[in-house]
Amino acid sequence: GVLDKDDACPTVAGLKTDDPKTNGCPDPDRDKDGVANEQDACPDEPGKPDPDPKKNGCPKAFVAQGQIKILDQVKFKTSSAEILPGKDSEEILQAVLTILKDHPEIKHLSVEGHTDSNGNAAMNKKLSADRAASVVKWLAAHGIDKARLASAGYGPDRPIADNKTDDGRRQNR
Numbered sequence: 001g002v003l004d005k006d007d008a009c010p011t012v013a014g015l016k017t018d019d020p021k022t023n024g025c026p027d028p029d030r031d032k033d034g035v036a037n038e039q040d041a042c043p044d045e046p047g048k049p050d051p052d053p054k055k056n057g058c059p060k061a062f063v064a065q066g067q068i069k070i071l072d073q074v075k076f077k078t079s080s081a082e083i084l085p086g087k088d089s090e091e092i093l094q095a096v097l098t099i100l101k102d103h104p105e106i107k108h109l110s111v112e113g114h115t116d117s118n119g120n121a122a123m124n125k126k127l128s129a130d131r132a133a134s135v136v137k138w139l140a141a142h143g144i145d146k147a148r149l150a151s152a153g154y155g156p157d158r159p160i161a162d163n164k165t166d167d168g169r170r171q172n173r
Contacts, residue, residue: 033057061095068099068109073173074135081130083138093138100144110150111135116169117156129153 004010007024014025028036033046035057040047042058050056054071061070074092075084083089100106113128113135132151140146161168 031057059095060091061099063099063103063106068096068106070096074131076131076134079127081127081134083134093135093142097139097142097144100139100148106148108148108150109139110152111139112158113151113153114158114160114172115155116172117159117163118169121155125153125155125157127153128155 002014002016002024006020007014008021009025012026015022015027017023017025029040030037030043031040031046033040033048035047035049037043039053040057041054042062045057045059045062045064047055047058047060047062050058058071060072061068063069070092072088072092074089075086076082077084083093100109111132113130113132115124115128117124129152132153136146136149136151139149156163156172159168159172161171163169163172
């Protein structure tokens with residue numbers, strides 16, 4: 001939509017702008033987070049640089065495809081549903097809380113708990129359910145209406161990665 005005579009980048013598709021230096025040029029950082037689109041795992045959601053290419057430029061939580069996505073996990077005390085205090089869990093929980101407060105159109109959030117395949121399956125299922133319920137309790141304690149929240153524990157039944165590797169088991173927890 002930019003005439004070649006006005007296009008600062010006539011050989012590539014880009015955006016119309018009021019700046020003659022950028023008019024018609026592609027936007028190298030769509031979400032303006034300082035991470036170039038080519039290296040940004042979430043080019044439409046502003047986030048921080050991260051050495052992990054799967055998380056680089058991604059926020060702690062964001063809405064995508066009708067779901068709240070998190071790329072890190074809430075940390076729990078070993079074999080417990082107690083949320084570990086500290087920056088890791090707090091940043092994720094606060095990010096989800098902000099989304100729920102900023103998006104009242106999200107009427108129902110199902111918090112899912114998962115485990116790896118190590119140990120007793122029934123115990124893992126209960127632990128995952130208890131951990132999901134702990135997250136719901138935290139969100140409700142921070143002002144989210146309980147009617148918007150539900151929890152479910154799936155234990156090892158719905159893995160997102162291969163339980164045969166340490167990394168896969170870590171992702172599944």
